[in-house]
Amino acid sequence: MSRVSQAQAEENRRRVVDTASRLFREQGTQVSVADLMKAAGLTHGAFYKQFASKEALVDEATAHAFAELARRYAVELQQYDGRRDAAQRALIDAYLSVEHRDDAADGCPVAALAVDVARGGEDREARRVYTEGVLDFAAFLAPGEDEEGGEGGDGIARLCTLFGALVLSRATKGSPLSEEILTAAHAALTQAR
């Protein structure tokens, strides 16, 4: 192909980050640079014209996935016209669905990247972004101003249940328990309040 226009190069770069953010969520960050570039329609050699290292891409792809997530619940909130509990309910329904369990690539980065982030160093940009994403998510799940009993920490506990159920149901997929986990967590999160 040789040289390519600046616009094309920028689009290629964007496509690599987007592909990475999906593949990393689906298979983990140990996906190889070669596989990644092939999935993005390029050869592996081009990688280092755009990124300093694989680590740098992991950080950038993580940030990309979280930005997408934030955009998603902004849309959700808007869709329910600010009715916070209805937006939360819709998110919980989608989050604990079999479709979400089976589509990690397009799914929640908090769930998909937890272990890769935990195994990466504490000083990594990916962890900073991840932690911020967890805070945002917990805030979204927190009880609204109008409801009582909200201690702030409640959003965090609800996130633990939501997140834990998804990760556990993925690990037990193939057994009926996998679906039972989604159901049990859904019941606990929707009936309690």
Place this chain on the structure above:
Amino acid sequence: MSRVSQAQAEENRRRVVDTASRLFREQGTQVSVADLMKAAGLTHGAFYKQFASKEALVDEATAHAFAELARRYAVELQQYDGRRDAAQRALIDAYLSVEHRDDAADGCPVAALAVDVARGGEDREARRVYTEGVLDFAAFLAPGEDEEGGEGGDGIARLCTLFGALVLSRATKGSPLSEEILTAAHAALTQAR
């Protein structure tokens, strides 16, 4: 060293499995055979005299970790002389401690191996053992016969919260949020009932 007594060989084998079960929980199953054997005090060449493949060891080490876990809450139950809620409370306290967060090697295999199991094939022995371990754990966390409101699924939801909090707090370690997660989940699990 050359040949070694049958008793010695068996002890070596046991040591490799035990070392693997700890290292896999701490760093994931991609720990190399060479590192593993070095940690067990042997050279990598000896590995294939005892195990068919690395996969086989992963399966065996997973089973080993779960057997240890089951033994642990059997002891816990006995210690509290069958007082189920007291045993549960003690387990929750320990589970959501900073010590447990920082010592994955000796900690809960449900939390430490979730992603490795999810990424391994659905037909793997490790997943079968894992799923069974989740069921046992949920049964331990279920409300006792004497308490009301137990629908069976409740033990599963509580496990999701417990497990989710530990995994999330490990991923966010380094931020104050990490400890807040442990506290929030602890409050939710102990006050609710």
Place this chain on the structure above:
DNA sequence: TGTACATCAGTGAACGCGCGTTCACTGATGTAC
């Protein structure tokens, strides 16, 4: 607007390295007499 040339995104071969696994070899252990 047209020409001449420098730039640089993308290519594909190559690098050193660590992986899982194999293998010829060692020599104390276990066994047969």
Place this chain on the structure above:
DNA sequence: TGTACATCAGTGAACGCGCGTTCACTGATGTAC
């Protein structure tokens, strides 16, 4: 109980392979005139 020999757990070098990364090369793009 003592001797002769087969066994086999452990050693360390070597295997093919895929990894992250580098590099000489290409040729359309972008720029200077």
